[in-house]
Each structure stands twice: as C-alpha cells, then as structure tokens.
Amino acid sequence: MAGLILCRSSVLGRIYIDIDSPNYRRTQIAVTEFQSLSPQASPTFGPSLTEKVSKLLNITGFFSPIPTQAFLEKPGGRIDFSNWSAIGAEYLIAGTYVAEGPRFLIEMRLYDVVKGEVIKANRYSGTPVDQTLIARQIARDVLEALSGEGGIFFTSLALVVKKGTGSEIGIVNFDGTDYVEITRTNSITLSPRFSPDGRYLAFMSYKNKNPHLFIYDVKTGSTRLLSSTPGLNLPGSWSPDGKMILATLSVDGNEEIYAIEVATGKRKRLTYNQDIDVSPVFSPDGKSIAFVSDRSGTPQIFIMNSDGTNVRRLTFYGNYNTSPAWSPRGDRILYEGRKEGIFQIFSISPGGGEPLQITNGPEHRSPAWSPDGRFIAATVVEGVKEKITIMNLNGNNQRVLLPGSQPNWSPVQRR
Numbered sequence: 001m002a003g004l005i006l007c008r009s010s011v012l013g014r015i016y017i018d019i020d021s022p023n024y025r026r027t028q029i030a031v032t033e034f035q036s037l038s039p040q041a042s043p044t045f046g047p048s049l050t051e052k053v054s055k056l057l058n059i060t061g062f063f064s065p066i067p068t069q070a071f072l073e074k075p076g077g078r079i080d081f082s083n084w085s086a087i088g089a090e091y092l093i094a095g096t097y098v099a100e101g102p103r104f105l106i107e108m109r110l111y112d113v114v115k116g117e118v119i120k121a122n123r124y125s126g127t128p129v130d131q132t133l134i135a136r137q138i139a140r141d142v143l144e145a146l147s148g149e150g151g152i153f154f155t156s157l158a159l160v161v162k163k164g165t166g167s168e169i170g171i172v173n174f175d176g177t178d179y180v181e182i183t184r185t186n187s188i189t190l191s192p193r194f195s196p197d198g199r200y201l202a203f204m205s206y207k208n209k210n211p212h213l214f215i216y217d218v219k220t221g222s223t224r225l226l227s228s229t230p231g232l233n234l235p236g237s238w239s240p241d242g243k244m245i246l247a248t249l250s251v252d253g254n255e256e257i258y259a260i261e262v263a264t265g266k267r268k269r270l271t272y273n274q275d276i277d278v279s280p281v282f283s284p285d286g287k288s289i290a291f292v293s294d295r296s297g298t299p300q301i302f303i304m305n306s307d308g309t310n311v312r313r314l315t316f317y318g319n320y321n322t323s324p325a326w327s328p329r330g331d332r333i334l335y336e337g338r339k340e341g342i343f344q345i346f347s348i349s350p351g352g353g354e355p356l357q358i359t360n361g362p363e364h365r366s367p368a369w370s371p372d373g374r375f376i377a378a379t380v381v382e383g384v385k386e387k388i389t390i391m392n393l394n395g396n397n398q399r400v401l402l403p404g405s406q407p408n409w410s411p412v413q414r415r
C-alpha cells in the first residue's frame with residue numbers, strides 16, 4: 001500500500017438495514033460514477049473506482065447495485081432524488097476526486113434516497129495503485145453506516161491447494177484477489193489456522209517426513225516448528241489470547257486433544273479416552289472447547305470445559321458429524337454432517353437442540369466462519385475437484401473463490 005489515508009467525516013449512529021434478519025432481502029443501491037474535478041486527473045480513475053465499489057457491495061449478498069443503464073440522470077449535477085426512487089434505489093453513492101501531484105483526493109457521499117439526506121460522507125487519499133484499497137474502504141464504510149458493522153472487506157482466507165501428489169497452503173483476499181502460496185514443502189500440507197491477530201498461521205506438514213505442526217509468520221515469512229511428537233501433530237484452533245493452540249496428538253498411541261503453549265511448546269493433555277478425540281476448537285470466550293469424538297460409536301460433536309472437564313455430547317442427529325467451527329458471536333456451531341451419503345453444512349446451538357441444515361446439492365465440507373459471523377466459507381466437492389465457496393448464513397449467494405479446500409478465515413485487518 002502506497003500511503004493510503006482515510007479521513008472520516010460525518011457518521012450517524014442510526015442502523016438503517018438489519019442484514020442479520022432471516023427475512024432480509026438485498027438492498028437496492030445506486031453507485032454513480034465518481035466525477036473528476038481537476039483536468040489533470042485521469043478520466044479512467046472514476047469509472048474504475050465505481051466499478052470496484054459496486055462489485056464489492058454486490059458480492060456481500062446484502063446489496064443489489066442498480067445497472068447504470070437504468071439511471072434517469074447523469075452524475076455530477078444536482079441530485080433529484082425522485083429520479084432515484086423511481087428506479088427503486090433505496091440508497092445512493094456519489095463521489096468526486098481531484099489530483100494533487102501523484103495522489104488522488106476522493107470524496108464519497110452516501111444518501112438516503114427516501115429522505116433525500118446524507119447518511120455518511122468520507123474523504124480518502126491515495127495513489128492510483130491504492131485504488132482497490134480505497135474501494136474496499138468505501139464499501140466497508142457504506143456497510144458500516146447502514147448496518148453498524150463494516151464486514152469482511154479487509155480479510156483473507158487461508159486454504160489448502162493440491163500440488164501433484166501433495167498440497168500447499170495459500171492465502172487469498174476474501175474477494176479472490178492476490179492469491180499467494182506461502183509454503184513450498186513439496187509434501188502434504190494441511191489444516192491452516194490463523195492466529196487471533198492474523199499475524200501467524202499454524203499448519204501441519206509432512207515436509208520432515210512426519211506430520212509435524214508448524215507456525216508461519218505472515219509478516220516476516222519465516223516458519224518454525226512447534227510440535228514434532230511421534231505420530232500426528234494436527235492443529236485445531238488458537239486460544240482467543242493467542243497464547244495456546246489446541247491440537248490433536250497421537251504421542252500416547254491414540255488421537256487425543258492437547259493444549260500447546262505457542263511460546264514454549266509445552267503441552268497439556270485435555271482428553272483421556274480410548275476412542276478418537278480430534279478437531280478441537282475454542283469458544284470465542286475461551287471457556288469451552290468443541291471437538292469430535294467417536295466415543296458414542298460414531299463421530300459426533302462434543303463440548304467440554306477448556307480444562308477438559310464436563311464433557312457432554314452436542315449432536316444426536318445423523319451418524320457422522322465432524323469439523324466443528326464456533327461462531328465468533330458464540331451463538332452457533334457449524335459442522336459437516338453426513339446426510340443420505342453426502343456431507344452438508346449444519347449449524348447448532350452450543351446448548352444443543354435440533355440442527356439447522358444450511359447447504360444442499362453437492363457435497364459441502366470444512367465450514368469456516370467469517371470474523372464478523374455473517375458469512376461461511378466451505379469446501380465444495382464434486383468428483384475429484386474441490387473448490388472454496390463463500391455464502392451467506394442461510395447458504396444462499398454462494399460464490400466460488402478458487403480451487404482448494406479447508407478454508408480458514410483471518411481476522412479483520414483494520415485499514
């Protein structure tokens with residue numbers, strides 16, 4: 001990023017749209033072309049920025065940008081809100097930009113079309129190479145102004161990508177841009193897990209010929225070995241404070257759940273059972289752990305206290321449930337469950353009860369929450385092909401990110 005600057009101006013506290021409502025429908029929004037106010041400014045900057053903002057809003061599934069062909073007035077003049085309400089627009093984005101040397105100064109205004117008033121006005125500054133970042137800022141600020149939260153515009157996903165007979169770990173922006181492969185192990189590499197601050201990524205790799213647990217530093221690009229006990233060393237999730245990693249180890253001859261200190265590698269065993277215990281994940285408050293065990297005869301989701309006490313079974317529907325993922329809000333747990341021979345994504349309350357089926361159709365596996373708890377990433381399996389899809393909480397608005405599996409979402413990186 002080449003010196004992007006954001007200057008916040010008017011921000012109102014009212015919530016305009018409830019995107020968490022189960023009956024929510026896409027909000028109709030018009031995004032007009034950003035207008036140049038200086039002759040030396042590139043005439044293509046405005047149209048390109050407008051297109052990027054419109055695309056970002058659309059892929060959230062919360063907005064339906066109105067096609068420019070439907071506009072009844074050209075941008076840049078006095079706004080006649082009746083022209084925008086006539087085409088169904090509920091909100092309107094308009095903006096301008098000027099050139100100051102190599103930098104652009106951009107102003108964005110978000111209007112309530114019905115009331116004919118400004119909801120939010122912000123200014124941004126950056127060079128042409130910052131245009132994508134500016135578009136993300138604008139889209140985030142629009143969503144934040146209307147819903148109270150800014151969404152996932154500055155998040156990434158880690159994923160597993162097949163490489164011949166092996167696999168590697170990659171990181172990609174939430175919109176599928178800027179994919180970077182971060183491992184070059186020439187082996188099988190699996191289970192990426194972001195730390196709570198997004199600085200580190202835990203994963204398992206056979207690069208030393210054994211399934212060891214490593215930690216990758218996203219900032220420096222360095223990798224260090226955390227756990228190399230005999231047998232399996234598979235990461236589960238980080239503790240909310242980033243000091244511990246839950247892992248499945250088979251050092252004692254059976255897959256059991258351990259908590260490993262990130263700084264020292266010191267481990268504490270949490271489960272003691274002759275059956276398999278795997279896939280541990282902390283609750284957002286760090287007080288509980290969801291995990292998978294076949295102690296009841298088939299793989300099911302269980303919950304225990306963070307010290308391994310008070311184990312109780314959570315899932316009772318279906319005979320094969322695995323891969324739990326705890327909502328950032330703490331109110332739901334995603335998992336993959338086998339139904340009629342095909343795995344689909346379900347969610348259930350941590351208190352138990354009847355699960356809610358989220359996906360249908362082709363096989364869906366390895367669910368992961370977005371950090372705001374409003375989106376789900378999953379692996380869709382069709383034959384031998386695997387791809388990452390992102391969807392809204394009800395399973396709708398699925399979009400393919402790119403080929404891969406085992407997605408894990410980063411926290412929001414504030415810009």
